[in-house]
Amino acid sequence: MTRLVPHEPPGAGLADRFGRVATDLRVSLTDKCNLRCTYCMPAEGLDWLPNPALLTDAEVVRLIDVAVHRLGVTDVRFTGGEPLLRRGLTEIVRAVAALPGRPRMMLTTNGIGLARLAAPLAEAGLDRVNVSLDTTDPARFKAITRRDRHADVVAGLAASADAGLLPVKMNAVLLRGINDDEAVPLLDFALTHGYELRFIEQMPLDAGHTWRREEMITGEEILAALRTRYTLEPDPSTRGGAPAETWVVDGGPVKVGVIASVSSPFCGACDRTRLTADGAVRSCLFSQDETDLRGALRAGATDEELADLWRKAMWAKPAGHGIDDPKFLQPARPMSAIGG
Numbered sequence: 001m002t003r004l005v006p007h008e009p010p011g012a013g014l015a016d017r018f019g020r021v022a023t024d025l026r027v028s029l030t031d032k033c034n035l036r037c038t039y040c041m042p043a044e045g046l047d048w049l050p051n052p053a054l055l056t057d058a059e060v061v062r063l064i065d066v067a068v069h070r071l072g073v074t075d076v077r078f079t080g081g082e083p084l085l086r087r088g089l090t091e092i093v094r095a096v097a098a099l100p101g102r103p104r105m106m107l108t109t110n111g112i113g114l115a116r117l118a119a120p121l122a123e124a125g126l127d128r129v130n131v132s133l134d135t136t137d138p139a140r141f142k143a144i145t146r147r148d149r150h151a152d153v154v155a156g157l158a159a160s161a162d163a164g165l166l167p168v169k170m171n172a173v174l175l176r177g178i179n180d181d182e183a184v185p186l187l188d189f190a191l192t193h194g195y196e197l198r199f200i201e202q203m204p205l206d207a208g209h210t211w212r213r214e215e216m217i218t219g220e221e222i223l224a225a226l227r228t229r230y231t232l233e234p235d236p237s238t239r240g241g242a243p244a245e246t247w248v249v250d251g252g253p254v255k256v257g258v259i260a261s262v263s264s265p266f267c268g269a270c271d272r273t274r275l276t277a278d279g280a281v282r283s284c285l286f287s288q289d290e291t292d293l294r295g296a297l298r299a300g301a302t303d304e305e306l307a308d309l310w311r312k313a314m315w316a317k318p319a320g321h322g323i324d325d326p327k328f329l330q331p332a333r334p335m336s337a338i339g340g
């Protein structure tokens, strides 16, 4: 029997036709980056968005305010591109922290510049960071990111812990034949320093469209590698909308996460909504459609009109990413331009 669904989103929050409600907002603050990770960007970079296309700091804060006060968003994660390249980042964080009913605020970053910025960001109101680091080896780091900046990332992680941005989380992508022997060394590194590590399966979101499923290191492979050194028990605390399946390491309290977006999709529990640096709402990393809010905002739309556009965009959220569908099409924007 076909389930009848209304054509318009009901209620005040960011509901979709499949019963999910988005409360977690990812805000891309720039599509630019100072690294060139091979699985994300080509060596020469991309055609960056022109400055007038980018939301201003005040526009970013206004849209976050709309999301929090009219749409029920409780968590805001700044990302990019590389969000630490956004000059106004600390002031954006401070302004969002001053909103009544402030959301939790997180940052996903490659860590370059964090040694200098972790303390001011914490002081401005940032709650936590996820720092991406795919290898413990500086030479491999250079091969993967095409930049010799391993030490800067390690210093950024340490500064985040010193600044109280706890727990400091680390994200790692394993690539076949490049760093696929690093599951254990990366967990050793994270345990030594007290960071919470999460592995992410490589997704078809690279600008070069080079992703091949058979080359992807699966969550199962990562767990098998970790089990050669550690015992892993399923984490009894619930997963909710969180993408990482977590495991308790050697009896705890430390945990390790695996985000198996491709081999074990969690779309049914997804609670994400996304805002690109040029002001488009995306209901999913993989959606083909997006809804421009910048045009309406600059044409003088009220908060409620903006909220209404956002609700409609989320109502159309697809059921899942469809990577396994033979008709799957990679979205036109790469991960770095959507906000990872």
Ligand code: SAM
Binding pocket: 033, 039, 040, 079, 080, 081, 082, 083, 108, 109, 110, 130, 131, 132, 171, 172, 173, 200, 201, 202, 203, 204, 205, 206, 335, 336, 339, 340
């Ligand atoms: N530049 C920041 C960083 O690297 O953390 C934020 C943006 S980046 C797009 C966010 C996360 O997406 C990083 O942890 C990165 O490793 C991950 N990522 C990038 N491309 C990916 C891909 N094709 N598949 C899976 N993860 C990817």
Ligand code: SF4
Binding pocket: 033, 034, 035, 036, 037, 040, 041, 080, 081, 082, 110, 132, 336
């Ligand atoms: Fe930059 Fe992050 Fe993409 Fe690496 S993964 S190129 S750091 S945006």
